[in-house]
Structures are given as C-alpha cells and as structure tokens.
Amino acid sequence: MNDETWIVVKKKTKLNRPVLVVGLPGVGSVGKLVAQHLKNEFDATKFATLYSDHFPPKVTMLKNGTIRMPSNRFYMLKNKKGSRDIVLLIGDDQAASVEGQYEVNQKIVEFFKDTLKGEFIYTVGGYAPGEPVTGSPKVFGNASNRKVVAQLGKSGILFGKSRGMIFGSAGMIIGFAKMDNVPAVCLMGEVAFVDLDAAAAKAVLTVLGPQLGLSIDTKNLDKIISRTAKALKEVEQQMMQQLQMPQLGQQQPIAPDQNPSYIR
Amino acid sequence: MNDETWIVVKKKTKLNRPVLVVGLPGVGSVGKLVAQHLKNEFDATKFATLYSDHFPPKVTMLKNGTIRMPSNRFYMLKNKKGSRDIVLLIGDDQAASVEGQYEVNQKIVEFFKDTLKGEFIYTVGGYAPGEPVTGSPKVFGNASNRKVVAQLGKSGILFGKSRGMIFGSAGMIIGFAKMDNVPAVCLMGEVAFVDLDAAAAKAVLTVLGPQLGLSIDTKNLDKIISRTAKALKEVEQQMMQQLQMPQLGQQQPIAPDQNPSYIR
Amino acid sequence: MNDETWIVVKKKTKLNRPVLVVGLPGVGSVGKLVAQHLKNEFDATKFATLYSDHFPPKVTMLKNGTIRMPSNRFYMLKNKKGSRDIVLLIGDDQAASVEGQYEVNQKIVEFFKDTLKGEFIYTVGGYAPGEPVTGSPKVFGNASNRKVVAQLGKSGILFGKSRGMIFGSAGMIIGFAKMDNVPAVCLMGEVAFVDLDAAAAKAVLTVLGPQLGLSIDTKNLDKIISRTAKALKEVEQQMMQQLQMPQLGQQQPIAPDQNPSYIR
C-alpha cells in the first residue's frame, strides 16, 4: 500500500482475449449508464478494485450502514464461446488532480494490457454539440489510430465529426492506449442533458452491442428516458411561470425600465 | 523530519486495549465539541502530536504570546479497571490537499493500530439532513463492516439512514480502518447549524458514553445550546426587520414589481 | 515512461549550432502565431515530442478521427549554409501546476542545450501595455543577460521598457537559460487583443526574421489582421446597441435614479 495507485485482484480468472469497456463519471453520465447497464443485464462479476491517493478524499455511505472507499471496480462478463470476454470498469470517481489523472489512467491501461492480456479498449462518454439535438442521438468516435477508424467507420459511429478536447479518463485512456499500442476508441453519445442522458447511453449501446457480440435489451433505459422527458416538461412549465411572476428574494434584478407596466 | 507526516510521542504509556475517538474540524464542529468535552470533563493527558506538511501553512497565536504549529494531538484517558482506555484525537486542522488527506488519515490509523495496539475507532461528525431538525437530534452511524452495524444497531444509532459522502478525516479514517481490519464507526449528530451545533454534540455523547463505559456530564454543552438558541432568535428578528426596511448599499436587489405598495 | 516529463526523439538529426524559437499558448497567442507561421512558411519537420504528467489531462480530437495526447513538439528548419539551423517548439498546452512549470521548462532548456547543442533561445509572447496601442505594435525584449541586451538593442527591440512579470514558458525558459548560461531573449509583441493578435505576431516576425537569417512572407497574417479588425467593428456596434436597449434577463441592474426618464 506504499504505491499511490494500486489494484487489488480478488478473483483470479482466465479471460479470452478480453475487451475493456470504461464507464466512469462524465458528461451526461453516459459512460456510467452504459457500463452499469451492461453489468446489470449480463450479471457481471467484480474481480478487481483500483484504489488511489488521487481520488477525492471521502467515503460513500451505503444502504447497509457501511461505507466504501473511492475506487474504480473491474467486472468480468464471460462471453459466448469464440467471442472475446468483456471487462467493465465502473466507479463513482476520477482522479482529482492533474498528475493523478495521468497516474490512474496509465495504471488502468497497463493492468488491462499486461495483467489481463487485453486487446481492445472502448471508453464511453457524452458529447454536447453546439446545436440542439434533433432525432435520435448520434454516436461520435475518436480512435487511437487510423486502423481503428477504418475498422469501425461503417458501424454507425461518426469519426472526425467531433471537435475540441476529451477530458479525463475517457480521453486519457485512449491516449495511453495509443502510446502502448492497444487499439482503442472513445464512443461519445450526443447529449441534450449534461447531468444524465439515457437516450445518449442507449445510442451508444446500439452501436456497441454488435461490436461486443452482445444482444442488449435497453428497456430499463427507456424508462429513464421517458422519466427525463416528463421532468423536463415540468421544469419548462415552472420556468414559464417564474418569468411571469417573479418571487421575493430571488437573485434576479429586473431593471424598472424593462417592465414599465409594473411601475407606472 | 524527512517524512512528510510524522508523529512525536512525548509520553510513553501502556494503554489497555484502547479505543480512539476522533474529533477534528467539520460540519457543525460536532467532532471537535465531543472530543474537547471528553478531554475537559475527564482531564485527559496529551501524549503524542502529529505534524504534516499537508496541513495549512500557518501558525496559531496563543494567549501566552507563543505560537503553535498546525497539528493533531493525541490525549489519553485511563478508564475504570477492566474497561478499555480511551484515546482522543483533537486538532484545528485537516490536511489541505487531496493526497495529504490520504497520507495523514492512513498514518493515524496505522499509529493507532500498530503502535498503540488499538482495537476500535469512533470518528465523530455532523450530518445535515435535507429537512429541518425536529425534536432532539438523531445520531447516524456508518461502520467499517456489518459486524459493527449489528453490534451497535440497538444503541440509539441509526444505520443505513444517511446518504451521500463523508468528506475528510471522519470518513477516510473509517475507510482506512476497514482496509486495515480495525472495527470502526463514524457517528454523525444531526445538525441544524453548520458552524457550531452543540445539541448535535450532546446527542452523540449520549449514545457514545455507554459505549466508552463513561458517565458523561453535559452541563457545559447545555450552556452553549441555550446561548445558540438565543443568538438564533436575535438573528431571526434582525432578518425580519431587514426584510421590512432594506438599507442602502445592501447587495440584495429587490425588483420593483415585487412589492408594489412601496413604490406606488 | 517512469519520468514525469520525457522527450521522444523520432528522427535523429545533426543541426548546425541551432537557435530555438518557442511559441506556446499565451497572451494574444503571439508565440503560437509566430511559431506556426515559421513552420508553415518554411515547411519545418517534426523530430521530437515532449510529454508530461503536468499537462492538462485531456486529449485533442483530430480531423482524421484519431486523438493527440497533450504535448510540445519540436520542429527543425535547416537553414542556408553558414546560417544557424532553427528549432521551433510548438504546442497547445503548458504545464498546469506550479511545480510542473518548473519541471517542463527546465527540461526544454536542458534538452536544447545538452542534446541538440543549441546556442541561443528566443521565446515569443504578448505584452499588454496600460495604454491603447497606436501605430504599428512595438516589440519588447527581456534578455537572460546584458550582453544579449547590447547585441539586440539596435534591431528594433525595446529593452527595459516593459514592466511586471512574464508568466509561464515564455518567462521561465529565459530564467532557466540564464541559470544554464544559454544566451536567450523573450520577444513580446504589443497586443491590443488578449486572445489573438496577428498584428503583434507580424511585428515580432519583422524583427525576428533578420536575426534568424530568414526572409519571411507575412501575407497569411495580414488576412487574420483584417478579419480581426472587421470582427472588432461589429462587436463595437453591438455594444453600442446594447447600451441603448437593455434586454430582459440581463445580469446588469440599472438603479432607477440613474435614468429618471424611464421611470417617471
């Protein structure tokens, strides 16, 4: 426990040429929704835990009255014979410092490549485009090299259409995979909501399923999608009312000349 | 002094299967009030001091004209024959960086377990529930394992009823205790005031006393409680007056249309 | 890859007494514009890349669908026979922490001096004077020693006329060059725009060209300059309109007594 980032393997296991799916917190919680969904639908088994002195210094209170240290957890999902086994990486936290991000994400790639003999990495995130989302959300891809772009270019993933930066694990893991010659891709669902966007997660699962050799039921996500749509409508109605009837104590000064009818 | 966090033991002592009570700064100052109260009521003796390069870089001015480096201080309280001795951890500071929190709190658990041969840890904190506090404050508990939950579940501590995160020492020490197999629990008094809540401290002492084998007089806390109640009433009255007579220069804009009677 | 900052050399090459031109992000993007312009005009070749755990933890999405880790990249530009070869340092990032700035910039100076046997360093930045810029932008210089000041004092560079601090690589590299006895100068174009100021970049290129033994065509920069001038006029017009017609919902309270005509 001298190391600043370390992985405790609880169950030794032999995996068949595994692929990794990384679903950590981020834009729209898309990665988290995707990885959790795979874990629940296919009943994946936890086999290793990553701890780090760079995670936020807190513990999570659990329903059974105990606590959990900040961690990223590896689950395995034995696939059909002949297909690659799947490893999921799930957690509530990412490293909280610049240098910690480098250390933790490099460790993840190293563990997957050297210890698990892994052969491909998917990270999952959300992408908020400048304009409003219309129709079903797109899935953008950014790969570790052009060969991966060519391989996945016809599977419903848009390459070269997203701009800017990918922050945190979803981006850094692809970067370290590139440096370590592990083919990898970051899949980003187009999000309309930055907190939680189940429609974006569903879109990613739709393109990811065939790649993983899985047939994925997304009914659970549909429930979240319709619940979000309902909540959104309520928020919109409340905003309309507030615009019409400002309340006392609001931190929202309105210059008198803007609404002459109230003053005169 | 090469180490970044180090403990200076001033008085060597033999303790009987000690338990640790951690009372460092935090929500409602509950931990600090509880540990200070135990120290004063039972005249505990300082025997060791923890220093760290991760504490805020400042010294405290003392009444006698000297200064004190940032530190966490260990006090001992020899208990009745047959009962476990008690160690208190008191201080004005917690580590100021992410990595420092890990280092300092791990050091505390290690010192208590390996050097003091300690057997149980209580950390004390405050918990601010979403709704207003009614009646006497509740005490929430989060333990290092289910055995502790079962042991303490009938002593007036609510397990599994608090949600979210426990930040800093109160949480991290339970986390490291779990990793090091030291049974431990975080007790959180329900707070109405985030700065100082003596009622929450009293509630914690009420459930903690029997566990420690101590009969604790809380008269001193009662004084603080009634002083707080009085101060609160004054603040409320002032707020009422301010609402009625806003002063020039306040950073509190009130839209003209909200209070037509003043304008017309 | 154990080191926290490391340089990967892809093409080994022999350079003739090279000079370094550093163009990293900063005030007015002057350094970046200058270095990019030299790279494009003279078709410089990338030969080494610097990576660091202190760069911001993110990857850049590229047009070809792949990604790039944060890095500073070295390009070489073989010069006319007899003239010094030129090395350009280009990148989108600087170290994100205090200690990282020291480590990365020291590494750059060390690599240039010890590995490339470099003999002179130019860093390029922007300088925002207190008063408005009139006429063509000035170029301010700050050197590693007085000999450099004497050498360059008659080449259109103003020494001793700028005040305050030079933050980041443009300053620190001169500081480490001074410590390592590499003659060096920071050239700062006078900027009117803190984001992007092509006129300042052109001014620096005008004094830098003769020093490097290069005749530099700046037509491309002229396009940016006129585009900026046009955009500026539009912004000014919009601001004038906004001053005359405040919109509902703006965070810009106007006290009633300031514009009596609207109220009465």
Add this chain to the structure above:
Amino acid sequence: MNDETWIVVKKKTKLNRPVLVVGLPGVGSVGKLVAQHLKNEFDATKFATLYSDHFPPKVTMLKNGTIRMPSNRFYMLKNKKGSRDIVLLIGDDQAASVEGQYEVNQKIVEFFKDTLKGEFIYTVGGYAPGEPVTGSPKVFGNASNRKVVAQLGKSGILFGKSRGMIFGSAGMIIGFAKMDNVPAVCLMGEVAFVDLDAAAAKAVLTVLGPQLGLSIDTKNLDKIISRTAKALKEVEQQMMQQLQMPQLGQQQPIAPDQNPSYIR
C-alpha cells in the same frame, strides 16, 4: 539542481552570532518595507539566493532589460564590534503551494541555523485588528517560546494580544524555529491598509532598532506615510461623490423603495 528548493551562496563570509530579519510579501507589505529599509539605510550586501520549484512560475522584468527568477535573497549587514551581525531575507515571492510553504520555510531556518550558525530570528508582518487603528500603530509579538516573551515583553511589543493565525513565512518560520530550538519572534505592525502600510513598518522599526543595536533613520518611510494619507483622502472624496451620484453600468443595484424620493 535536483533539489526542489536550493540555496546558492555567492560570497562566503564569517558572521558574528547573526540574527535574521525576514521581510517577505504579506499583509500591509510591512515585512518587505522593514527589510528593504534596513537594506537601503545600512547598505547591506547580497551573499546568497534561495530558489524553489514552489515559487510562482514567472520571471520579473528588470529595468536593465534582463530578468530575474523568483527567489528569496539573503543580505548581510556587519554590525558594530561586539554586536551581532544582521542577515536580511528579502524577496517578491513566497511558495505558492501548501507543501512548498513547508519546504521553503524549513530550508530557511535550517540554512540560518546550520550554515550561518544563526542565533535569533525576527519575522516581520502586518496585523489587521477588528477595530480602526487610532494613534500610532501598535506592534504585536508572537514568540517561539515563553523565554523570548519574557525577554522582549518590556520593549514596546505586545504579547498575547493578537488572535488568529499567522499565514505563510512570517508564521511558519517561527514554527520551524521553535521545532529546531532557535529563539524567534514574529513582530506584526498594526495596519490600517492591507496593501501598503508604511506607518506600521515604522512602528516595527522603532521597536526593532534597539534590539538589533541599530539607530534607524525613518525619513524615507515618513514620505510614504504622508503620500498614503493624501491618496486616502482623495479616495474618500471620490467615494462620497459616488454615493451621491451613482454611474450607469455600476454593479451596485439599489432597490427603488430604499430611496423613495428618486422614484416618486
């Protein structure tokens, strides 16, 4: 230069049982004013420079066209025969990170004690009391131990009358001096201005002079004091005018009901 904080000694010298006066940036710039004044009045000689990777990453532009790395500089002032020699510590920067503060200040104490064989440390700072300063500014003291309090208690320094924390070098150096058994005191002039308070600096010099065995002329400070007083009056007049005539665009909303005469 592998070390993160290091001291370069340029002139080897033999000092007679030296005392250290630390004047680094802080409240009211009192420390800086005091140390600079001693340096100028007694023509002290620079003999050593402390550099650190923890100082802010920037260089200072100098009037001669060159630059200076962030540093703390040691000056010596040979005293009358029989009196202790004086070492001044002057600089524009303090460490910019928590851990850096511990490293740099510990290094200063270690160098003074072990290399210079120093015997007493004065740090100088400013203290902003809750109430307005009336009459000539007081000088508050906080010592490393009670013996120093007893020694200096009758020299016009108020011990045990200041409350709270001393941040940064002025405090930490006293703390490390206490740990290393070097008698030390922090002298804080009572400040009315947090940026620059020459009256507070003069007050400190008045009590410090006899301790150092120096007769100190403070005419230069008197000029700053009267200049500050004049500037203050102008600011007050401007504020009065602004209160009477609020300007368009100020971020200072005034509710209409507060000043009915303007509205009706």
